[in-house]
Amino acid sequence: MCFREPAVQPLVAEPIRTPRLDLLPLRVEHAEEMAAVLSDPALHTFVGGAPHSPAALRTRYRRLVAGSPDPDVSWCNWVLRPREEERLVGTVQATVTRRHTAEIAWVVGTPWQGRGFASEAARALVAELGRSVGTIVAHIHPGHLASAAVAAAAGLAPTDEEQDGEQRWRLVLPGPAGRIVGL
Structure with missing residues (x-):
């Protein structure tokens, strides 16, 4: 879970288990492993950029693991590992x-697409986030x-709504935190 009261301390990603992941x-x-998973340039068709080398991805992951420099923002990131394959196949964040408010994103390596891993991980992420937030958004080309x-x-x-050429998708969850708050 990525979930402690943000007014008290930053949220921290904790393991999440789904039926397959x-x-x-x-x-x-x-x-190192994720650089190979994310090496297909086609993964950058809609988001831009290019695949990272293992060294560049290590540098990026160091920043992500260290957490946001803004005390009002928590970065929570997970890698996806199907239990039947015992290897990493993607990420959610x-x-x-x-x-x-939580802004979410996902990516699954090309060889593992079409198996429902991204949907399963995103559903689990939304369910866990629903314990702490009222609004979940994603930006999709x-x-x-x-x-x-x-x-x-x-x-x-x-x-x-559109931002940087991407459409905003939104889920407002029921409960006291469930209200529309713009990012």
Whole structure:
């Protein structure tokens, strides 16, 4: 879980288990394996950039693991490991604010796409985040149909809002924290 009261201390990613996946808190040591998982340039079609080398990914993971420099923001990151394969296949992440809003994202390596791993991980992430936040958002390129399907499977719905060429998807959860708060 990524979940302690943000007004008291930053949230911390903790393991999450689904029927087929272990969502493991990101560690710097995951960089080597994840560089191979994320090496397909096609993964950057909608988000831009290029695959990171293991060294560059290690540097990025060090920053992520260290946490946000903003005390009002928590970075929670997980790697995905199917229990039947015993190897990493992707990531999910949440940027959580004290405004009880979480922005989520996911990526699954090309060889493991189409197996429902991203949807399963995103649903589990949304369920866990629902303990601490009231609004969950994702930003999805309008042409990225697979990512839109993952967002829909996790309960998010498209909005008319756009940011940097991506459509904002949103889920407002019931309860006292469930209110629309812009990012």
